Amino acid sequence: MVLEHKGIPVFYTDTGNGVAVVLLHGFLENSSIWSVFIPTISQKNRVICIDLLGHGKTGCLGYINTMDKMADAVYTVLDHLKIKKFYVLGHSMGGYVALALAKKHQNNIEGLCLINSTARADTTEKKLNRDRAIKAVKENHKTFIKIAITNLFNSENHSVFSEEIKAIKQEALKTPLQGIIAALEGMKIRKNNTSYFRNYTFKKMIILGKEDPVLDYNTVVNETYNTNIEIVLFPDGHMSYIENKEELLHKIMYFIE
16 A cells, blocks of 8 residues: 655555554565565554655655654554554664654554664764765665675575575665665664663563674673663574564564563
8 A cells, every 4th residue: 555645655554453563674675574474463463564765665755764754654654544552663774763753652652672673873883884885876786785685694594595585685676776875874864762762661672683794782782781671682694584584473473462
């Protein structure tokens, strides 16, 4: 289904009945990453999956798609569907958007789960890496996508999930150039939400990969010390929805119960 938001289309799916569960994809992904999870989750819940700005079938709002702008587009869908209370789970960039959404609409949140994601802002080094990525995208976005996707997996899984990696690359290549750059610019300037996430009272979980090349799981774990945030640690990389699919589904079902 498509809804208009500030003059652009926002694509979403709406499946099942019950307590709403909002699933947000990551950078270079789209809502189709959740397709294998929807049949199980929607047996007892209403599952909303949304293409974030500049990804999938959703348009861009400008040169920079901030996490706040993405969160506003998500909330437009939820408001249209008259959903007042919901769980929100976000993979990678989707986690950043979930945090921005929670800060704006914290009374609507039943629980928030970061999947291979963090509440931290980009470090200075990470911002420089974003700038390098933007330059690489402008020079040859196809090469950038192919390298970036492969590097998100635990190196030991490159052959194990070769077909899945190929499929993700094919989907990622559909992402418009403007959408890729706008997301990189938006992630680069996102706020540090660590204190907010630590202190707010809704149900919270972080799912991490021990071999994640993007996130240092030790740093994230240390930041959650002495809080009510539940930590789940998987043995693989950044793509838990593929590398640890069954375990992730189990943890999602546990989280929304």
